[in-house]
Amino acid sequence: MQTHTDVTIVTGTRPEIIKMAPVYQELKNQNILVRWCHSGQHRELAEQAFEYFKIVPNQMLSRPPASNLSSLLSGLIQQVNDELNQFLPKVVLTHGDTLTTMAGTLTAFLNKIPLIGHVEAGLRSGSMDHPFPEEANRKVVAVMANRHYAPSEHARQNLLHEGKHNRDIVVTGNTVIDAQKYFVPSPPTNINNNILVTVHRRENWDKIETICIALRHILSEFKDYNATVVLHPNPDLTQKICSYLSNHKQISLVKSLSYPELQCTLATSKLVLTDSGGIQEEAPTYGVPVVVLRETTERPEAVNAGVASLSGASNISRIVMSAINMLNITKTITNPYGDGSASRRIVSDLQNLM
Structure with a gap:
């Protein structure tokens, strides 16, 4: 009917x-x-x-x-x-x-x-x-x-x-900013020396080794930092990441985070390495700079504002330098997305x- x-x-x-x-x-x-x-x-x-x-x-x-x-x-x-x-x-x-x-x-x-x-x-x-x-x-x-x-x-x-x-x-x-405003009205403010890492895009699946090695280099430069790596539901991708990053004392490998868990982790981090479009938009709300693990982005506003950096995912040194530059940002970060x-x-x- x-x-x-x-x-x-x-x-x-x-x-x-x-x-x-x-x-x-x-x-x-x-x-x-x-x-x-x-x-x-x-x-x-x-x-x-x-x-x-x-x-x-x-x-x-x-x-x-x-x-x-x-x-x-x-x-x-x-x-x-x-x-x-x-x-x-x-x-x-x-x-x-x-x-x-x-x-x-x-x-x-x-x-x-x-x-x-x-x-x-x-x-x-x-x-x-x-x-x-x-x-x-x-x-x-x-x-x-x-x-x-x-x-x-x-x-x-x-x-x-x-x-x-x-x-x-x-x-x-x-509308992602609306979601943060409506559903996460009081984000945590205790900032940790944490780097949040998420990788899921299909075009980066064959670049996991490069990304993981770059992360290890970053953590060797910042020995008082830790990294939270969110694992992808794809079992092959998860296995690859675990083979490179498991048993590293500065790295925590976690399964997919719920929305509030992700927002909490994001809000208390110092840096994000990601190929996610949504996280590029969300991070500036909490004043967190972003290294975008892509060659191009359809969300250039944060890059143009100097609070995100395009590093690609194919060159270890480029990823490391982008991370160092973003961690050294001194400007106040505001969200350009809404x-x-x-x-x-x-x-x-x-x-x-x-």
Whole structure:
């Protein structure tokens, strides 16, 4: 039986849940009928995040069996299509650049959903291979979405260069700052000599040895520092990292941290080494500089502000020098990614359009 809803949020990964949770909360606060459909792309991590944010998704799909990215996308499209056909939303909101983002946007487009909003629109690295397939996903999504919620002026300019109309773009700030503001209102202030390390991007899987050796060099330079290395759920990647870093007295290897655990560790660290987009955005809130283990970033604002450094992941010396430079920063770090009101701006715009 078909029923109607105002807004359907489609997500697939933990970062999407974190960044869409404040949007969902604002929609509920404004008494807008909203459904949350989660594809199960990251099942276990997703359940932890939903529980922390006290959100019960209306539809928790099972990850489709898939041997490669194209078959995964095909399965996601079929599942999301069933959801949209049953509940006939006026608006579909997707976020970011995952395969679920692609599936949700494409399915909404093919079903002629009147309003397709893309949150965190306009991020571009300039390379279709870095990150892969995320850069392609977000470029394709931008073609099909008809409302683009850009987190920054830089992102807006990217969309304009691709031919999007200015009237269809709203600069909102990044909702990840809203999540920190709403759900971590009192972060710890006891700063430790800790370096937080996270590596998960597909293009860095063959560079793990270089990253691990660089970390050991950094710790040999800073003997009063420790490192917390967050292990990836992929068992092969975890095994690689453990083979290089286990039994090092300055290094703690930890399994995936929950959102509050990660925020606590981040807030009390002196430096972050990461290839994560979300952590690049979150760290400046706590005044923590970032070494970005990538050659390019679609989030250049912190690099331009001098509080993040692109080190790549292929050269040990370059990573080490980037870390030393970031640890020696004396300027006050402020977050260039938003003011914590992005969700309010998004929902206000939706109310005007609906």
